[in-house]
Amino acid sequence: MTFIVDKLVVLGVGLIGGSLAKACKERGLAREVVAWGRKEVNLQKAVDLGVVDRYELDLAVAVESADVVFIATPTLIAEKMLAQLAPLVGAETIITDGASVKGNLYRAAQRIFGQVPANLVLAHPIAGSEQSGVEAANAELYVNHRVILTPTVETSAQAEETVRQLWQGCGAEVVSMDVDKxxxxxxxxxxxxxxxxxxxxxxxxxxxxxxxxxxxxxxxxxxxxxxxxxxxxxxxxxxxxxxxxxxxxxxxxxxxxxxxxxxxxxxNGDDIMASFERAQQARNHFSEILLKRQQGKQ
Amino acid sequence: MTFIVDKLVVLGVGLIGGSLAKACKERGLAREVVAWGRKEVNLQKAVDLGVVDRYELDLAVAVESADVVFIATPTLIAEKMLAQLAPLVGAETIITDGASVKGNLYRAAQRIFGQVPANLVLAHPIAGSEQSGVEAANAELYVNHRVILTPTVETSAQAEETVRQLWQGCGAEVVSMDVDKxxxxxxxxxxxxxxxxxxxxxxxxxxxxxxxxxxxxxxxxxxxxxxxxxxxxxxxxxxxxxxxxxxxxxxxxxxxxxxxxxxxxxxNGDDIMASFERAQQARNHFSEILLKRQQGKQ
Known part of the structure; x- marks a missing residue:
């Protein structure tokens, strides 16, 4: 089996991190999947549930010689994780994430690293569930869901490609987009x-x-x-x-x-009608886009 | 079989009027269901589809000796229908409707009749469908759906009871409420x-x-x-x-x-959290109400 990466480290094993970890394990995308987090009981559960191979409580040990570090903490904590990672990971390690906002992390990277690292590939999987926590981790969560990568001028094409392959390997449809957009x-x-x-x-x-x-x-x-x-x-x-x-x-x-x-x-009846009609048309157009996207996947 | 009413006249055979007509026919709530409308092709279709027993194009003929006249036209046209009905129906005929707003019809009745008739029972079935037209008429549309009656001080208790029985006969859950509320x-x-x-x-x-x-x-x-x-x-x-x-x-x-x-x-993070938490709690409370309502029906 050809792995895409050797060592994948997931920071935070909730729904988002746990699902990526589990998909990478089950689909053989990473030789080894290591979890890091603050609550050992959760990390142990992640091992017991087959979500990850093992865990570490010390961040430095966890990320040592990692190929890819995936930040899967809540949005505002992700900024702090970047700062903690800065002195620990070498330039060869790809850092990526799954947070819902990208601009704040990009600006945090500018502050923390001075120059934004070539191996930082910010990303946003548009998937979720009403459930949360490691128990909800689901290897199929990303299948047919969109993942938006937001590479910048600093981003290495090779790092972007590795992250793209990981997500595609999980069954996601990957697109790239400007951070601001x-x-x-x-x-x-x-x-x-x-x-x-x-x-x-x-x-x-x-x-x-x-x-x-x-x-x-x-x-x-x-x-x-x-x-x-x-x-x-x-x-x-x-x-x-x-x-x-x-x-x-x-x-x-x-x-x-x-x-x-x-x-x-x-x-002003005519203006009310015009607004409702524009909205109805746009909504129907959106339904068609969604339908085509779903049909394209089948 | 005991009918609730002898002659039911439905003005407009779209989804709302057609579904009430069909339910009253299939469930034996009315001895005869007569449709009135502007487009003969629709009225004929209503007969062909078994939605109504027969139709009339002349409003005076349609509503002659009717026990109940159900106005099922679009909201703003319902006001005009009240004006057209005023000289045609006697005090013994119950007039009711299915429009989504009640205050405008109540005020229209005040203008048109001078004193609001005791046999006017405004009502609103909270049911709908993405479909429309007589082809969408469905005898089961109102089953387990709520119908709000808005009786006023002028309303006869007997007229209100007849309209309630018709809707309950269609499987609906009927409540009464003040017009303004x-x-x-x-x-x-x-x-x-x-x-x-x-x-x-x-x-x-x-x-x-x-x-x-x-x-x-x-x-x-x-x-x-x-x-x-x-x-x-x-x-x-x-x-x-x-x-x-x-x-x-x-x-x-x-x-x-x-x-x-x-x-x-x-x-102001604390205030944002407080607002989101209040909303989440209220939304979860609403989910429980809906769930209980659905369980109560089974």
Whole structure:
């Protein structure tokens, strides 16, 4: 069997790190998969569940002669992991990650390393689950899911290719994108919708008739607010890490809503219709994109 | 077999009217179900599909000696139907409807009839489908769905009871609610979420990177924006018919979002966490309500 990498080290064995580790083990992508983390009970569980081969509690020992180090900690902690890794890993080690925001890590790398290392390949697997923790680690999690790599001018083509092969080996569809564009696109499709869902549910829960509101809501409301059940800490980290793009998308949305509010207040039926029709068309177009993407995979 | 009503007349045989008609026929709730509408081809189709027993093109003939007249036209047209019915139906005929907003019809009835008739029982079945038209009429559409009756001080208890029995006969769970409360609750759970979904998709479609946005969006975005594929004309009618409550809910939401925007801009992590946690708890509470409601039905 030809491994893509010899030694893969996963920092943090939650859903994201654990699933990559398990996929790499099961699919023979790495000769050895080593976990590092703070809670030994979790690391032992990762070994017991066959998610990793072994674990280390000392970061320096864990990453020694690693080919690839995958940072799979929460978003804001990932910045700190970069700082801890800086004195420990050599230039030959590829550092990559799975965090939802890329700009904050890129800027952290600039601060920490002075010059951003050629072997730093920031990446974002767009996959998740309502479950979390090492017990939820799933070797199939990334199959047919998109992974966005955000190489920069500093990035080595070879390092990027290795990370791409790892993800493709896990069954993912890999694309590359500029750091800023990634953060704007994700602010639009993921971060802003989460903020709207959280704000809506929080606003309604504070209404006088909140009992009747939730008691009479139906399936459309359930779909619309599902993401408000997401992990608050994770989304707290994400919106702060991607502050600039998130605020810009919030403002664009608020402006749009303000126009619609005025149209409703003034009874401008034609403008209301035009906005709803544009949205319906765009939504149907999006459905077609999703459908084609799914068909392309089969 | 004991019928609840002798002659049921359905004005408009789309999804809502056609499904009630078909359920009343199949379940033997009405001795005769008559359709009225503008397009004869649709009315004939309703007969061919077994949705109604027969149809009339003349409204006066259709509603003659009707026990119950069900207005199942689009929201804004329902107001006009009330005006057309006023000179045609006697005090013994129950008039009811299935529109999504109740306050505009109540006020229309005040204008049209002077005193709101005792036999006017406004109602709102909270059921729908992505399909529409008489072909989509489904006798099971209302099974286990909620129907909100909005009786007023003028409403006859007997008329309300007849309408309740019809809906219960169709398998629906019937509750009663004040007109204003209904319109506020629906503005919160249904009308505002539709406005947010339409605005979000419309705003994103206008972004420079709209292709990348839709191309990289995943399942959460699909769920969140599903309702933006809804019929623009129907939602245009609803937001204009329920203007006051909709604007009030929009403003409450916008205020909430403004606070969150400031917290993000200023990096107030604790406040962001508190808002997300409140929302997550409320959303989980709502999930339990929905689950209990579904279990109660089984």
């Amino acid at each position: 990634h953060d704007r696109v994700l602010a639009a499709t993921s971060h802003l919708p989460h903020l709207l869902a959280y704000s809506l549910v929080d606003a309604l829960a504070q209404q006088d008739c909140s009992y009747e509101i939730f008691d009479n809501a139906a399936g459309g409301f359930r779909d619309f607010t599902r993401i408000a059940a997401s992990d608050p800490q994770m989304w707290h980290d994400i919106v702060l890490a991607n502050k600039e793009a998130v605020l810009s998308m919030m403002d664009g949305f608020t402006d749009q809503l303000k126009v619609l509010r005025q149209d409703i207040a003034e009874g | 209904h319109d506020r609750v629906l503005a919160a759970t249904s009308h505002l979420p539709h406005l947010l979904a339409y605005s979000l998709v419309d705003a994103l479609a206008q972004q420079d990177c709209s292709y990348e946005i839709f191309d990289n969006a995943a399942g959460g975005f699909r769920d969140f924006t599903r309702i933006a594929a809804s019929d623009p004309q129907m939602w245009h009618d609803i937001v204009l018919a329920n203007k006051e409550a909709v604007l009030s809910m929009m403003d409450g939401f916008t205020d909430q979002l403004k606070v969150l925007r400031q917290d993000i801009a200023e990096g």
